[in-house]
Amino acid sequence: MSNKRKRIDLIYQGITYAAASVAVIVLSMIFIYVFTNGSGLLNFGLITTDYHAKFYNSGIQEVDQFSTAPRPDNLGEDTYYSEKWGIALADSEDREGKLVITVEYVSEDSPLKNLMYDKNSEDEKPIQLEEGDILGTIKFNDKGSALSIYGAKNMLDELDEEDTFREMVFYTKGGGIRGSIITTLYLIGLTMLLALPIGVFTAIYLNEFAPINRFTNILRSMIEVLTGVPSIIFGLMGLAVFVPLTVKYTPADSGNIISGAMTLAVILLPVIIRSTEESLKVVPDAFRQASLALGANETQTTFKVVLPSAIPGILTATLLAIGRVIGESAALIFAIGTAIKDDISIFGKSTSLAVHIWSLMTDEPANIELASTIAVIILIIVLALNLLVKLVSKKFTKKFD
Amino acid sequence: MNNVFNIKNLDLFYDDFQALKNIDLDVEKNKVTALIGPSGCGKSTFIRCLNRMNDLIPSCKIEGNIQYHKEDIYDDNYDVIGLRTDVGMVFQSPNPFPMSIYDNVAYGPRCAGNKNKDKLDKIVENSLKKAALYDEVKDRMNDSAMGLSGGQQQRLCIARAIAMEPEVILMDEPTSALDPIATLKIEELINDLKENYTIVIVTHSMQQAARISDKTAFFLMGELIEVDETDKIFTQPSNQKTEDYITGRFG
Ligand SMILES: Nc1ncnc2c1ncn2[C@@H]1O[C@H](COP(=O)(O)OP(=O)(O)OP(=O)(O)O)[C@@H](O)[C@H]1O
Numbered sequence A: 001m002s003n004k005r006k007r008i009d010l011i012y013q014g015i016t017y018a019a020a021s022v023a024v025i026v027l028s029m030i031f032i033y034v035f036t037n038g039s040g041l042l043n044f045g046l047i048t049t050d051y052h053a054k055f056y057n058s059g060i061q062e063v064d065q066f067s068t069a070p071r072p073d074n075l076g077e078d079t080y081y082s083e084k085w086g087i088a089l090a091d092s093e094d095r096e097g098k099l100v101i102t103v104e105y106v107s108e109d110s111p112l113k114n115l116m117y118d119k120n121s122e123d124e125k126p127i128q129l130e131e132g133d134i135l136g137t138i139k140f141n142d143k144g145s146a147l148s149i150y151g152a153k154n155m156l157d158e159l160d161e162e163d164t165f166r167e168m169v170f171y172t173k174g175g176g177i178r179g180s181i182i183t184t185l186y187l188i189g190l191t192m193l194l195a196l197p198i199g200v201f202t203a204i205y206l207n208e209f210a211p212i213n214r215f216t217n218i219l220r221s222m223i224e225v226l227t228g229v230p231s232i233i234f235g236l237m238g239l240a241v242f243v244p245l246t247v248k249y250t251p252a253d254s255g256n257i258i259s260g261a262m263t264l265a266v267i268l269l270p271v272i273i274r275s276t277e278e279s280l281k282v283v284p285d286a287f288r289q290a291s292l293a294l295g296a297n298e299t300q301t302t303f304k305v306v307l308p309s310a311i312p313g314i315l316t317a318t319l320l321a322i323g324r325v326i327g328e329s330a331a332l333i334f335a336i337g338t339a340i341k342d343d344i345s346i347f348g349k350s351t352s353l354a355v356h357i358w359s360l361m362t363d364e365p366a367n368i369e370l371a372s373t374i375a376v377i378i379l380i381i382v383l384a385l386n387l388l389v390k391l392v393s394k395k396f397t398k399k400f401d
Numbered sequence B: 001m002n003n004v005f006n007i008k009n010l011d012l013f014y015d016d017f018q019a020l021k022n023i024d025l026d027v028e029k030n031k032v033t034a035l036i037g038p039s040g041c042g043k044s045t046f047i048r049c050l051n052r053m054n055d056l057i058p059s060c061k062i063e064g065n066i067q068y069h070k071e072d073i074y075d076d077n078y079d080v081i082g083l084r085t086d087v088g089m090v091f092q093s094p095n096p097f098p099m100s101i102y103d104n105v106a107y108g109p110r111c112a113g114n115k116n117k118d119k120l121d122k123i124v125e126n127s128l129k130k131a132a133l134y135d136e137v138k139d140r141m142n143d144s145a146m147g148l149s150g151g152q153q154q155r156l157c158i159a160r161a162i163a164m165e166p167e168v169i170l171m172d173e174p175t176s177a178l179d180p181i182a183t184l185k186i187e188e189l190i191n192d193l194k195e196n197y198t199i200v201i202v203t204h205s206m207q208q209a210a211r212i213s214d215k216t217a218f219f220l221m222g223e224l225i226e227v228d229e230t231d232k233i234f235t236q237p238s239n240q241k242t243e244d245y246i247t248g249r250f251g
């Protein structure tokens, strides 16, 4: 008898262990996949540069003093250096695998840093060739152009023979996510601005003031239902309601950050209301009674005693909500659009980090590397937020002991 | 007779359950009135009627008449906030707010609209002195009140009530969560306070009632069995049930 019980016990334990290990293995595989794909591109430059490459057609003023800087020691074997022009070039591939020439180094006294001007700008404003830029073509006055298909060495040799040129075509590397980061920050700010006050005050009303009647019961169950609605449906609502609304009353002419923030606010409202209510519920009734017994009215009791005690809980809710804003994609695809932008306006289209991933993966060909890199960044932020939540709630539980 | 409260024909119901039955009682000014009786007899229910804390319980219905200085406090137009500033309350377990000691005492006056820093300082200091707590906390007024001992917390709650300069202080088993030494301190404090305040105190300890009160009211199953001078109640009660209870022959 007891032997049988032992065996059953073992089987049940085995099942729980197996289930747990499957979960752990699957999760770690996802993490490993994302990290191996994404860590290659992960660097600080990524978050400060634009996504779209910028093209320049530059001319050069008359050069009376060429560069004298010697070749820096840290340049790689396959990098070619011109002492006369003070630049180092190398052959490499761009994201799509095309052969390109990248600028590896530009010396301080290089004419390309000090004497070039933008031929496309009206007042010929000065521009500079910078490390990381990609060199396209150099057009000379009295001989054929140097094209990038002949490689970095050829381009430097052609350039070294001349003292000037008619035009240099180069472009910035692009592929950065600065715009999407700014959009995400805007979304966090605007969404919280909308959802926090409304959510917190609704929760206060429901928990502290609302009479127990049909109306408040219906309100409660509506909030309950809203928490379970898939976000893409809110996205449709954003497209149907908030986009036209913002188009009508703001300079926007299509999906924009404001309509996106409004949509996210609606998604987050039930979350914020419920978690605020939870944190109001755990405030001991003894505080309310003590306050009322001192001749404070209900409003004073709520805002001077109950709400301050609930602040850590509200903070936790806020952090979790910020996590949702960062992670939400389905709703935003409708409510803002999927166009990756570098110049961000709250009245314009753009993508949050999560939607940036979506856009990259629906490109032809899909850019898995950059998508994974963004995924890594999102994972890190969400992880940090969760740690913060833990810290806050730890402080919270300490307080009433 | 100088009465603060006159209670007549008070009935109280929680939904269908009648917790108080036809109570008649007068509370005398500057006296300590003790309410005794077995658990569940309605002492807390009764004391909560006096500052209308029962308003917070939706199922609670009251019939009869409670007059505070000859005014019916359950009149629709009666100023409840004013009542609660005149009739303070100290609860069974110490319940200081999670704020500093200073802010706890200053809370009531601030809510009443007192913003003057100097005045508040005075009020806080005086209240703490009257509650015999000042010397223990004067160097840490800005520390959290949650860091005080249970006895200190309860005295802080008394100071917090005193800060409103009430006429009456209601205390519902104020020492039941405290050790004997802290209890003794509170009892001494109550003895000091009765010169200036009218005190109504619920207690489970017969000795406590005998030590500190001038009048004692004995409740049993929602009824007020007997109320008289404390000496008389404990030496020659006129009701057999009272005698049974105080001599411990009662369940
Ligand atoms: N909020 C409430 N709702 C319903 N019934 C209640 C409520 N509060 C108290 N009662 C009931 O009313 C009766 C009196 O309760 P009360 O708390 O006044 O007793 P008590 O004399 O203070 O008891 P104790 O000495 O244990 O504190 C009890 O039977 C109790 O169950």
Ligand SMILES: [Mg+2]
Binding pocket: B043, B044, B045, B172
């Ligand atoms: Mg009680």
